[in-house]
Amino acid sequence: MTPGARVAAAIEALDDLVARRRPAQDALKDWGLAHRFAGSKDRAAISGLVFDALRRKASAAWIMQDETSRAIVLGALRLQRGLSFEEIGSLCSGEGHSPPPLSDSEREHLLTGSLDAAPLPVAADIHDWLVPHFLTAFGDRAIEEGRALAERAPVDLRANRLKATRDKALAAMAHLNAEPTPFSPIGLRIAPGTDGRGPALAAEAAFAKGLVEIQDEGSQLASLLCAAKPGEQVLDLCAGGGGKTLALAAEMENRGQIYATDTDGRRLMPIYARLERANARNVQVRAPRGGADILGDLRRRCDLVLIDAPCTGTGTWRRNPDAKWRIRPGALAERIKAQDELLTRAADFAKPSGRIVYVTCSVLRDENEDRVSAFLQTHPQFALQSAEVMIARAELATLQPFAKNGIGLRLSPATTHTDGFYVAMLMRA
Numbered sequence: 001m002t003p004g005a006r007v008a009a010a011i012e013a014l015d016d017l018v019a020r021r022r023p024a025q026d027a028l029k030d031w032g033l034a035h036r037f038a039g040s041k042d043r044a045a046i047s048g049l050v051f052d053a054l055r056r057k058a059s060a061a062w063i064m065q066d067e068t069s070r071a072i073v074l075g076a077l078r079l080q081r082g083l084s085f086e087e088i089g090s091l092c093s094g095e096g097h098s099p100p101p102l103s104d105s106e107r108e109h110l111l112t113g114s115l116d117a118a119p120l121p122v123a124a125d126i127h128d129w130l131v132p133h134f135l136t137a138f139g140d141r142a143i144e145e146g147r148a149l150a151e152r153a154p155v156d157l158r159a160n161r162l163k164a165t166r167d168k169a170l171a172a173m174a175h176l177n178a179e180p181t182p183f184s185p186i187g188l189r190i191a192p193g194t195d196g197r198g199p200a201l202a203a204e205a206a207f208a209k210g211l212v213e214i215q216d217e218g219s220q221l222a223s224l225l226c227a228a229k230p231g232e233q234v235l236d237l238c239a240g241g242g243g244k245t246l247a248l249a250a251e252m253e254n255r256g257q258i259y260a261t262d263t264d265g266r267r268l269m270p271i272y273a274r275l276e277r278a279n280a281r282n283v284q285v286r287a288p289r290g291g292a293d294i295l296g297d298l299r300r301r302c303d304l305v306l307i308d309a310p311c312t313g314t315g316t317w318r319r320n321p322d323a324k325w326r327i328r329p330g331a332l333a334e335r336i337k338a339q340d341e342l343l344t345r346a347a348d349f350a351k352p353s354g355r356i357v358y359v360t361c362s363v364l365r366d367e368n369e370d371r372v373s374a375f376l377q378t379h380p381q382f383a384l385q386s387a388e389v390m391i392a393r394a395e396l397a398t399l400q401p402f403a404k405n406g407i408g409l410r411l412s413p414a415t416t417h418t419d420g421f422y423v424a425m426l427m428r429a
Helices: 003-020 024-034 040-055 057-064 069-079 085-091 104-112 128-149 166-172 217-225 243-251 265-278 321-326 329-347 369-378 387-393 397-402
Strands: 155-159 187-190 212-214 233-236 257-261 283-286 302-308 350-360 382-385 409-411 421-428
Touching (some): 040 057, 040 069, 040 321, 057 069, 057 104, 085 104, 155 217, 166 187, 217 350, 217 387, 233 243, 243 302, 257 265, 302 329, 329 369, 369 382, 369 421, 382 387, 387 397, 397 409
Parallel strands (some): 257 283
Antiparallel strands (some): 155 187, 155 212, 382 421
């Protein structure tokens, strides 16, 4: 396919995504099935164009003064990819399968469109209803944080200490230009390609052999801040596919015990293969069994209870830009209810002097500081550990500049160049 044909295909896929209100991956998969002539490189390029358009959906529509899929894709080519008016015009030749030529209005907007007078939700590329939440969380940095969440994310990997040092992993991934992450002592980073895509890691020997795991640096730091030690008894209450479970097993050097569970047994399915590949031997998976009390024997026995809480995922928009536009206010209320329930449940398992570590991949105070404050008001037997103490305990001195005089620690693309994460530690008396 020609570059122009790929742009036309992206417009078509975005039309389908918007009209049917479906996830981007579903729309792109259906497009590929209906256009089998498109090769893997074509499909990857089209996906990159669609995701870039979704990253800048509001601001692209603003500069083009048009909310059609065509306008958003063209605006994103300028805003996200930095293409000139002439370069965009050459992609819209109208020849073959390329989009029709630019109209006079499109030419004018591509040449003169500006975000200088754009309102906050447009400048930050977020939903209108999220504006007060972003202002509460970030104040006058709301636009900066929103724009950072609209950028492309690198591919971050975690060196699996059960099989390799970071230096060994870096050597194994040198052909992909992997570099050390700035804050995590076990992280590797691979910059995205010009099309926004990362490498096909499933085909990499280092990944297949378990030397590295895919994990954003923010998630790595959240795992390290748990300060799990060999010999401890650990409960991962929302283990899902096992990303943080695996990280904890490596920090514990396969000594002690991790109990990995989740309310949805289907989410646990990937963990078994991942545990085997990583050589993690101190993990006991406890899948739900109807109404059975599968954790009854762990009450007041755990040194660490990790809550990787279900949340709105606002911190992961760099990787899931379509999720930004599908989220609704009702989803936030549902997540808050679930988060409060999980914190209350976790309190049953922490032993005296044990700790709860509460983690979200959200940047909203509603899901972070506010939830921890509400828990502490009803559970006086727990005390908040300051971010400074938490960082010192994990021996992550490079994070000290981000410790504020507040509740917990927040990471974000604009400050730490990670996904958005929140971490708080609560110690039982």
